[in-house]
Amino acid sequence: MKRLRKITVLVLLAVFVATATGCFGTFALTRKVYEWNDQVSDNDFVKTLIFYGLNFIPIYSAAGLLDLYIFNVIEYWTGSSPLAMVDGEYEEQIVERDGKMYKMSASKNQISVYELNGEELTFVYTLMYCEEGSTLDVKTDQGQYAIAHVE
Secondary structure (H helix, E strand, O other), rough: OOHHHHHHHHHHHHHHHHHHHOOOOOOHHHHHHHHHHHHHOHHHHHHHHHHHHHHEEEOHHHHHHHHHHHHHHHHHOEEEEEEOOOOOOEEEEEEEOOEEEEEEEEEOOOOEEEEEEEEEEEEEEEEEEOOOOOOEEEEEEOOOEEEEOOO
């Protein structure tokens, strides 16, 4: 019971921190799922059945959580969402965290993070949305891994 209470408090604290910083964004991933659902069929009954299915699986919940805790926060701090960018659009930003400098490079469906050591860049990771597999992947020096699947 104490463990459940501790988890509940941590979740509520995380939600409070995310919302208190004003990280309300465009919810680009959730919108992409919705747009996909909307173009599956011209029949509203079919769209509704698919909508219920995607909520039961829970695809909409996963997309919403990824938007809330990752993409909307990125959008808040950089000014744009990597999922809402168009082909060829590119943005860079230098940030400081715990005394270290990082370069964040965003383009359509991906954001890469590099650690800055003077003029030298060291690759940290890339977070990317792969449209062909409908996955959110993270790429590190050890390889590329799917961390979420949106269908």
